[in-house]
Amino acid sequence: MILKRFRASLLPMALAMLMVNCTLPKKVKFKNSIDTRDRQINYQSKKIYHFQELGVSVSNEFNGARLNGANQSNDSTITLHFAPENTPINKSPYYAFKTWSESPRQVYFELEYPKGFRHRYKPKKRINGKWSIMDSVDVIKTDGGRVLKLMVNQKPQLIAAQEVNSSDDVRQWYMRKIVASNDFVHLESAGQSELGRDIPVLDIYRGSPVGKPIIVLLTRQHPPEVTGFFAFQKFLETIVEKSNISTQFLSKYRVLAFPILNPDGVDLGHWRHNANGVDLNRDWSKYNQLEVENAVSFIRESSKKGGGEIILGLDFHSTYEDVFYTNKTRKGTTLPHFIEDWFTRLEMDIKDYKVNEKDSNSNKPVSKGWFLYGEGAVGITYEIGDHTPKERILEIGGASSLAMMELLLEIE
Incomplete structure (x- = not known):
């Protein structure tokens, strides 16, 4: 859009x-002029992604969210796709999403960015209104992105690059x-x-x-x-x-x-x-x-x-x-x-x-x-x-x- x-x-x-x-x-x-006339942007689609096999849901239906797509990669991993509003832009991928599940279980969330972009911000999570930085043992480095290991349950968790x-x-x-x-x-x-x-x-x-x-x-x-x-x-x-x-x-x-x-x-x-x-x-x-x-x-x-x-x-x-x-x-x-x-x-x-x-x-x-x-x-x-x-x-x-x-x- x-x-x-x-x-x-x-x-x-x-x-x-x-x-x-x-x-x-x-x-x-x-000294240096910059063209600041309007440029086209692409909106993220606001929706809840339900993964029935896992019993897990992921959502970007809140102000400050960033999530451009999601798909199940295997029996324990959900790949989340993030893209900027337009380009050229600074190489600092921002992400923010909510997740919950029907019953307690461990899930891996792979953060995927477009080619040429690399992970910048340490993942943070908000539970019961309180923010904390995710434990480094639950953050796995990949080429350019990260995989987050989370225990999810019926209470929604908000995961974001910075506090929303x-x-x-x-x-x-x-x-x-x-x-x-x-x-x-x-x-x-x-x-x-x-x-x-x-x-x-x-x-x-x-x-x-x-x-x-x-x-x-x-x-x-x-x-x-x-x-x-x-x-x-x-x-x-x-x-x-x-x-x-x-x-x-x-x-x-x-x-x-x-x-x-x-x-x-x-x-x-x-x-x-x-x-x-x-x-x-x-x-x-x-x-x-x-x-x-x-x-x-x-x-x-x-x-x-x-x-x-x-x-x-x-x-x-x-x-x-x-x-x-x-x-x-x-x-x-x-x-x-x-x-x-x-x-x-x-x-x-x-x-x-x-x-x-x-x-x-x-x-x-x-x-x-x-x-x-x-x-x-x-x-x-x-x-x-x-x-x-x-x-x-x-x-x-x-x-x-x-x-x-x-x-x-x-x-x-």
Whole structure:
């Protein structure tokens, strides 16, 4: 099934916005242009696969699932087929499925990817609402894939490359942890995604927003990158925890936090792209994709209406290791010494921690380059490793948030 872009229904709204705002978001030039126009995608068929001989069922009928096919290979093995939403795409196969059986039994699940793709993520399972990494003795290496040995029974198990955090899961988190009981958190919307899902924004400040410098936090441009999302969660929870430092910080600064920028890709179980088959973190130049266009419009309109300068943008992602991608240009930006001071603080505050920084001015139209070239602000891509322990992620996320607030409060 091929998804085609259709915005005719949005035309009246767009015209109304143009009458009010006069202009669409100003584009930002990058050295290397990337074509971010819509590309065809292939949907996975949502279904339950029943294997009567084994008495075992496998399903992808939930948000965040990824399973493109299944067949029984022998009397104890089910082969599961996984494919990306389109190509070219990064070589990081994502998978997520549920399984159960009529009676307890051991089953082998072979994870099969298209030619040229190799296994990346350690399998995780959720039973009774709790996630854990599968024991290595139950994960058998194959050429490019894996075979998982599972004891299954009537209680469904969810197996996934990374913990599934759908748009509903994300909403439950921010409503419970960020919005509830915090009258200084204002739940807003930047608009809708291509498929009509909400793009929530948490607008956070104490008192009036007028004149307050703005810090922008982004995450989930790439659906499976949930370790970065975990750091984002702890970072934001630290900002709103009503400590003395938090109260002072939010009296002086304003935070715009986007907890799920690609809700379509997340719920569709995509490996990397949005519903139009495009990498959102390559569209921070021409804004061909609705999600980026809406986010940029919201950020700039908030800055314009409130008279607050955009000074810092942190975009939370996941990769093979913990790393901060920064821009080389510091002089002349909003916070010329922030990066060096921040990293120094992190190494002081976190036990046995060494900052891994890779600096280069963005040639491709990614968010950190947009903050630099479009706003003269500091832009950082905040990456957490795929297999960084959850406890360590939360430690780094909390410490980096606290250090940021303390450093920015020192600025007169």
